[in-house]
Amino acid sequence: MIAPNELTDPTVRAFVTAVNAGDQKAFSAVLAPDATMSDDGSDRDVAQWAEKEIWSSNGHMDVASESDDGLALVVDYRNDTWGEMRTAWRFVTDGGRVTRFETAQA
Template sequence: MTTSTFRLPAHPVVRAFAEAINNGDRAAFMALLTPGATMTDDGSPRDLAQWADHEIFDANGRFDVRREEPGGLGMIVKFGNDTWGAMNTRWDFTVQGDRISRFDTGQA
């Protein structure tokens, strides 16, 4: 399925993040992160690279925005993968320049 099938975030850096997920492009995804970028899943800190492989790239992750806050750094996303199926999830991003330094996700 191509990125054009999904509603993408308005913020350009977060949009590129979602496109990398939907296109299965791990290299593009990792290039969007600052050195030492961090993340949490349901409030628990995770190893970002390991989490991304398991939840996104090894499982055909899909990112489809349902509702977005002004500024485009917080949103409700229908996130799906081949392991868990699709569910509404909350995503919040911290962006530094043209890269993401942190994101937090979890069930909405």
């Protein structure tokens, strides 16, 4: 596993750190105001998705690998709803903020 503080891209590092700390304020700060996302190929509302998949279900990311200069991760993601699953994450960043992220089973 790769420790969050060792992730290559500083914006992705901040995203993973916020998720793992349960820090909604830091998570919101790393997202661009108009950030978008998809889960298993379907676009979702970021705030609603994060509440369900991260905050209310204790989401946690254990990063197995990274590629594409740190903008693509393979993660063992777990939460109280779904348990643990291997997931792929891709990030688009601009100016130190995430403008889009996509996650799907890996």
